[in-house]
Amino acid sequence: MDEDSENLINLIFPNGLPAHLQESPEFPAYLAKLGSLKKEELNREPDRLADDEASVLEQTQDLAFANYKTFIQTAECSRAIFQQFKKSENHLEDLLSQVPQFTQKCQDFSRSSSVIESKRRLCSLTLSRSTQILELLEIPQLMTMCVNGGHYEEALQLSAFVRRLERRYSDILAIASIVKDTQAAWQVMLHQLLSQLRSDLPLPKCLLVVGLLRRMEVFSEAEMRLKFLQARDSWLVSQLDSIPKGRDHLSRTIELSRQHLFAISTQYKAAFSDDPTRATNNEGAIFHGWLNQKISQFVATLEADLIQIDETESLDSIFSQCMYFGLSLARVGADFRGIMAPVFTRTIKHNFESTIKKATKEFENQIEKMNFDKFTSNSHPPASPNSMHPPVSLLQFSPLALFCNAILGAFNTLRLSAPFALAGPITALLQNSLTCASKAILTRYRQEELAFSSSEQQGVQRLCTCFADDFVPHIQKCLLGLYPVNVLASHLGLSPQHIQKDGIGLLSKAEIVEPIKHLLPVNIEPLSLVQPVKLLKENGENTNGNTLSFLDEDNTDAINNSPDVTDVPLVPEKIVESTGEDQLTTSTESFDMCNVKVEDTKLSESVEVKAEEHTEDLLQ
Structure with a gap:
């Protein structure tokens, strides 16, 4: 506009x-x-x-x-049309109000249709892949069969495949069920492998089992070593516990411990390598700690069982087994022979001490029953200086002869394996025993001194003379046969003067006969404490020229007549490789005993005691 x-x-x-x-x-x-x-x-x-x-x-x-009729009809039509429009409007409003709900239902239907379609496609796909799905569902059963059949390689492959499935399809229930069942078979396989380690396994089989356990990746390296040692220890303990208690318990324990400890050590070193270049490598301490524990347990068992062994042959055989045991473990760096030497030393000392105490007690009892009136002054030829035969004069006095036999029996037991470390204690035991015997004679004399007749007085004098001049020197001679002074000096790194000064292997006759000194005949003078003796010879040559003094003249004869160092080896051949501080000496000559008839006047009965003339050399 x-x-x-x-x-x-x-x-x-x-x-x-x-x-x-x-x-x-x-x-x-x-x-x-x-x-x-x-x-x-x-x-x-x-x-x-x-x-x-x-x-x-x-x-x-x-x-x-x-046209008024037409207008009237038109009006009526208009009114009817208006009413129809009103109804249409109401219906339209109802329709409009229900359109959103209808739309929602259509959308729901569309989604449901999509889900149904997806499921239909999945069902179709499942049907088309039914063979592969069946193979997956059979994996747990297949793995169980592999584990039960011992096909561990195939079981490991199946387990690795299932782990890959779990990483990719962990949300699928079927896969989760397969993983769960497979893990159950996996645990069974783990227990089976550990159970095999608790059995008798050769080295190749053991390495195979350890390799399988490593591939299972269940344990760390330290845990793997611990599990291995725990399982093998369980096997070892079961074998040791199966040994029946009895005479052969210790021998079987040594043999089985040697076999299995060496086998386990070899298996461990083959299966686990200790890399010295690793700064934080502490795994090696696990094996050494376990091995130390096993050795400590064995030594404790050895010490407990040795106390119950009285047979000399058994002790010598067990000592040989133990040295061989220690030598075997030395090949794997666990030589413990030095730990066992003190155990045998204590046992040998205990056995010797028990024998000597028993002999001393028996001598005291025999002296209490002895009749001094029956002894005569029969003379007997002196024993040869180079002979280990006991003096014949001891046959007059049955208590003294039996006492001598008991001590010589202890010597014959000791000579097979005599520790150098026991030279001093054995000397002290003998010194104390002989002193007690001397005091026992004095006690019996004092009890009946006033009632003794002249013949009984003479019998007491002859007994004391035989004890002082024949019995004690012979015991000293035998002791030097076990522990020659020059051999002790060579082994201990001391001079003969120091050996004499310390009294190692030398009895003090003066102290022994001191209680009965006044009972000796007047014409028999107790030997002086110190007298010059001849120089010891070693390998045919004189020593440094110093004059040696021993406790009495009889000791001098015993020393001069004792076996030379070249005749008595320091240690038997089987112990040469021992690393223990307490090495042993072995006397090749046994000590002869007295053949004596014992009469007990109080009990009016006699017992004939016959000892073997030569003790069997057990080293042969």
Whole structure:
């Protein structure tokens, strides 16, 4: 609309154009027509419009009168249409209110259809892959069969495959079920492998089992070593516990311990390598700690069982077994022979001490029953200085002869394996025993001194003389046969003077006969404490030229007549490799015993005691 038309509208309608005219399509055309009229025409325009209005009204009335029925029908139709429109509007509103719900249900249906379609596709795919799925579902059963059949390689492969499936499809229930069942078979396999380690395994089989356990990746390296040692220790303990208690218990224990400890050590070193280049490598301490524990347990068992062994042959055999045992473990760096030497030393000392105490007690009892009136002064030829035969004069005095036999029996037991470390303690035991015997003679004499006849007094003197001049020197000679002074000096790294000063292997005759010194005949003078003796010879040469003094002259004869160092080996051949501090000496000559008939006047009975003339050399 141009500017002139707008100005015209403002003039005609100062209050603004009515709304119904704004929407009328004829208003702009009529407004343009008004603008084209002349003044006269414009003045006549209102009259013309009034005439047109009256004409239209008249025509309308005529039309209404002529067609009133039509108008009535039209009105009724309009009213009916209006009502229908109202109903349609209400239905439309209801429809519009239910459209969102319908839309939601359509969407739900669409989604359900999609799910159903997906399941259908999955079912179709499952059907097409049924063979492969069946193979997957049979994996747990297949692994169980492999484990039960001992096919561990195949079981490991199946387990690795299942672990890959778990990493990729852990959310699938079927896969989770397969993994669970496979892990159960995996645990059974682990227990089977550990159970095999608790049995008697050769080295190749043991390495195979350890390799399988490593591939299972269940244990760390330290845990793997611990599990291995625990399992093998269980096997070792079961074998040792199966040994019946009895005479052969210790021998079997040594043999089985040697076999199995060496086998376990070899298996461990083959299966686990200790890398010295690793700065934080502490795994090696596990094996050494376990081995130390086993050795400590064995030594404790050895010490407990040795106390119950009285047979010399058994002790010597067990000593040989133990040295061989220690030598076997030395090949794997666990030589413990030095630990066993003190155990045998204590046992040998205990056995010797028990024998000597028993012999001393028996001598005291025999002296209490002895009749001194029956002894005569029969002379007997002196024993050869180089002979180990006991003096014949001892046969007059049965208690003294039996006492000598008991001590010589202890010597014959000791000579097979005499520790150098026991030279001093054995000397002290003999010194104390002989002193007690001397005191026993004195006690018996004092009890019946006033009642003794002259012949009984002479019998006491002869007994004391035989004890001092024959019995004690012979015991000293035998003791030097076990522990020659030059051999002790060579082994202990001391000079013979120090050996003599410390009294190692030398009895003090003066102290022994001191209680009965006043009972000796007047013409028999107790030997002096110190007398010069000949120089000891070693390998045919003199020593450093110093004069040696021993406790009495009889000891001098015993020393001069004792076996030379070249005749008595320091240690038997079977002990040469021993690393213990307590090495042993072995006398190759046994000590002869007395053949004596014992008479007990108080009990009016006699017992003939016959000792073996030569004790069997057990080293052979």
